[in-house]
Amino acid sequence: MAHLELKDVSKSYGPVEVLRDINLQIADGEFVVLVGPSGCGKSTLLRMIAGLEPISGGDFLIDGAHMNDVRPRDRDIAMVFQSYALYPHMDVGRNMGFSMEIRKEPTETRRSKVAEAAQTLGLSHLIDRLPKALSGGQRQRVAMGRAIIRNPRAFLFDEPLSNLDAALRVEMRLEIARLHQKLGSTMIYVTHDQVEALTLADRIVVLHGGDIQQVGSPLELYERPANRFVAQFIGSPTMNVVEVEGGETGVTTRNGTLISVPRTSDTRRATALGIRPEHLEVVDLNQGDLTAVADVVEHLGSDTNIYVKVDGIGPLMVRKHGNIPARSGDRIGLRIQVENAHLFAPDGTTLS
Amino acid sequence: MSIMRRRHPLFAVGKYAALLFYLAFALFPLYWLLKIALTPDALIFSEGTRLLPSAMTWSNFSAVLFATDFLAYFGNSLIVSLGTAFVTTLVAAGAGYAFSRFVFAGKKIIIAVMLITQMFPLLMIIAPIYKIVADLGLLNSLTSLIVVYTAFNIPFATFLMQSFFDGIPKDLEEAAMMDGCSRFQALRKVVFPLTLPGLGATLGFVFTAAWSELLFALMLISRNDAMTFPVGLLTFVSKFSVDWGQMMAAGVLALIPSCLFFIFIQRYLVQGLTSGAVKG
Ligand SMILES: Nc1ncnc2c1ncn2[C@@H]1O[C@H](COP(=O)(O)OP(=O)(O)OP(=O)(O)O)[C@@H](O)[C@H]1O
Ligand SMILES: [Mg+2]
Numbered sequence: 072m073a074h075l076e077l078k079d080v081s082k083s084y085g086p087v088e089v090l091r092d093i094n095l096q097i098a099d100g101e102f103v104v105l106v107g108p109s110g111c112g113k114s115t116l117l118r119m120i121a122g123l124e125p126i127s128g129g130d131f132l133i134d135g136a137h138m139n140d141v142r143p144r145d146r147d148i149a150m151v152f153q154s155y156a157l158y159p160h161m162d163v164g165r166n167m168g169f170s171m172e173i174r175k176e177p178t179e180t181r182r183s184k185v186a187e188a189a190q191t192l193g194l195s196h197l198i199d200r201l202p203k204a205l206s207g208g209q210r211q212r213v214a215m216g217r218a219i220i221r222n223p224r225a226f227l228f229d230e231p232l233s234n235l236d237a238a239l240r241v242e243m244r245l246e247i248a249r250l251h252q253k254l255g256s257t258m259i260y261v262t263h264d265q266v267e268a269l270t271l272a273d274r275i276v277v278l279h280g281g282d283i284q285q286v287g288s289p290l291e292l293y294e295r296p297a298n299r300f301v302a303q304f305i306g307s308p309t310m311n312v313v314e315v316e317g318g319e320t321g322v323t324t325r326n327g328t329l330i331s332v333p334r335t336s337d338t339r340r341a342t343a344l345g346i347r348p349e350h351l352e353v354v355d356l357n358q359g360d361l362t363a364v365a366d367v368v369e370h371l372g373s374d375t376n377i378y379v380k381v382d383g384i385g386p387l388m389v390r391k392h393g394n395i396p397a398r399s400g401d402r403i404g405l406r407i408q409v410e411n412a413h414l415f416a417p418d419g420t421t422l423s
Numbered sequence: 424m425s426i427m428r429r430r431h432p433l434f435a436v437g438k439y440a441a442l443l444f445y446l447a448f449a450l451f452p453l454y455w456l457l458k459i460a461l462t463p464d465a466l467i468f469s470e471g472t473r474l475l476p477s478a479m480t481w482s483n484f485s486a487v488l489f490a491t492d493f494l495a496y497f498g499n500s501l502i503v504s505l506g507t508a509f510v511t512t513l514v515a516a517g518a519g520y521a522f523s524r525f526v527f528a529g530k531k532i533i534i535a536v537m538l539i540t541q542m543f544p545l546l547m548i549i550a551p552i553y554k555i556v557a558d559l560g561l562l563n564s565l566t567s568l569i570v571v572y573t574a575f576n577i578p579f580a581t582f583l584m585q586s587f588f589d590g591i592p593k594d595l596e597e598a599a600m601m602d603g604c605s606r607f608q609a610l611r612k613v614v615f616p617l618t619l620p621g622l623g624a625t626l627g628f629v630f631t632a633a634w635s636e637l638l639f640a641l642m643l644i645s646r647n648d649a650m651t652f653p654v655g656l657l658t659f660v661s662k663f664s665v666d667w668g669q670m671m672a673a674g675v676l677a678l679i680p681s682c683l684f685f686i687f688i689q690r691y692l693v694q695g696l697t698s699g700a701v702k703g
Binding site: 121122123142143144148149150152154156157158159160169170173174217221 | 592594595597598599600601602603604605608612613616617
């Protein structure tokens with residue numbers, strides 16, 4: 072149970088600045104997900120919060136207390152590692168109870184707490200096994216057990232599910248969501264996975280190039296991305312972005328189509344228009360804004376993905392709910408739902 | 424009939440023949456050592472290179488044990504080798520851990536210097552070492568041997584230990600520190616148990632090296648009661664003859680501690696060598 076606060080936190084490795092001026096408030100009990108492309112410093116930020124990596128500049132506070140120079144063991148934070156980091160020479164029970172062993176809690180308390188956590192995670196029958204005799208999913212559970220048994224002030228997860236197969240990942244994702252509901256603890260979670268981020272997070276933090284690009288609820292990020300990077304990073308499939316020329320009442324695409332976008336702000340500054348695949352409607356030929364040729368059509372059952380080519384604009388992706396009888400080579404009309412379109416200024420920021 | 428085809432029987436025969444040949448080749452010197460040790464003195468030269476002597480005797484062994492200073496040499500060797508092995512392994516473990524885990528100024532230089540020390544031919548530095556030891560007044564003492572052997576074995580042992588530490592993921596220590604350990608507790612409770620194979624391998628390596636070292640022992644020790652076993656062996660060579668039987672018997676006895684030591688650490692060694700091999 073804790074309130075975490077990062078003030079102008081930065082991190083450099085020698086001359087290389089990995090993170091700069093990170094400002095972030097994490098409320099008590101909040102589930103915050105850090106996302107961003109590989110190498111943007113997600114793990115580094117998490118490890119600074121954990122105390123495993125020194126903070127180069129700025130302040131980190133937990134419940135108002137300054138934590139920069141506090142050792143990991145005194146921060147009362149638990150971390151689940153991507154590699155699980157189970158102690159290979161200890162059985163499951165001892166792995167989970169290790170923190171209590173270090174704190175010299177009586178064997179009885181230890182045993183009952185381990186049993187309780189094992190029960191919660193469905194590990195009761197594995198208590199005496201060594202980690203090498205466990206499956207990936209079981210190891211993952213032990214790693215989580217080791218964290219929850221401590222009842223820490225905050226949990227940190229660094230891509231905890233990335234070593235699991237798809238089905239197990241879904242299962243564990245639900246498990247983590249349930250865990251958060253049950254414990255109500257502050258959790259910070261690093262992931263590459265869109266779905267994990269969107270489903271688990273109260274708030275998502277998008278990192279890129281050493282800066283926070285945007286912080287917001289999943290829906291905010293999806294509906295009102297602050298800039299082109301966030302727009303293209305959040306949401307799957309990725310948002311289409313088309314180069315345009317800004318005008319008085321709308322924008323003009325490269326092939327000369329005028330798209331009127333009702334906006335209060337200055338549409339003249341727009342140089343790019345973003346539209347999500349699900350916000351492109353398939354209409355009869357010559358009815359919509361654009362004429363496209365279907366390139367590849369993917370029938371997913373619930374949805375249809377159509378990769379189209381538009382003369383003078385290039386490839387776009389269209390997602391349509393349900394099945395439509397389109398085939399590769401078909402000419403179709405596309406209508407842009409302008410109310411869901413985004414306009415970007417030359418520096419990438421969103422024009423609202 | 425099973426569909427899987429077994430390998431041609433000749434292949435198996437060939438494999439065992441090759442193994443057998445290698446085994447015979449490797450063990451023959453040991454056999455010869457034992458054979459000469461058991462052959463009565465009178466027969467050593469008269470029977471030439473017969474594979475089996477026509478008579479056997481334990482007299483060489485009893486002579487070595489009770490009529491010579493062999494036991495004293497043996498004891499000295501044991502002290503020197505164990506002392507060297509423990510001190511070296513302790514220092515190497517500490518240094519190897521630091522090399523593996525910490526970034527500090529001068530690390531590259533220290534590693535380079537340690538490598539350079541391994542490049543000098545021993546004969547070149549034996550005189551200066553003699554001088555140093557003499558100035559310290561340590562000639563004819565077992566301490567001098569332990570110090571010199573330790574100094575010479577530390578670089579290699581350190582690199583060996585470093586590779587074992589490198590094989591232990593950093594995550595484990597970090598997890599332990601998150602679990603409430605200090606760095607030292609993490610070392611003791613998590614890293615140390617996992618390095619036992621490495622410690623065993625290093626102990627064994629250094630012990631063997633010290634046990635069979637002759638050059639320094641010969642230079643630094645001249646008094647009979649401080650002689651180690653390899654030097655002591657030379658006392659069987661007198662001006663007029665070589666007492667082959669006793670010398671070989673002493674050699675057989677000298678193998679015992681090495682064998683015991685390796686049987687003792689074998690479990691760790693096998694794990695250790697493989698865990699080092701597939702690290703990553
Ligand atoms: N010890 C180090 N020395 C120098 N640079 C480092 C060090 N550790 C990390 N970096 C750099 O810091 C940057 C951020 O690394 P980090 O591991 O935090 O990325 P990440 O966002 O977690 O990436 P991924 O999604 O691939 O895990 C990377 O560009 C990396 O090269
Ligand atoms: Mg990472």
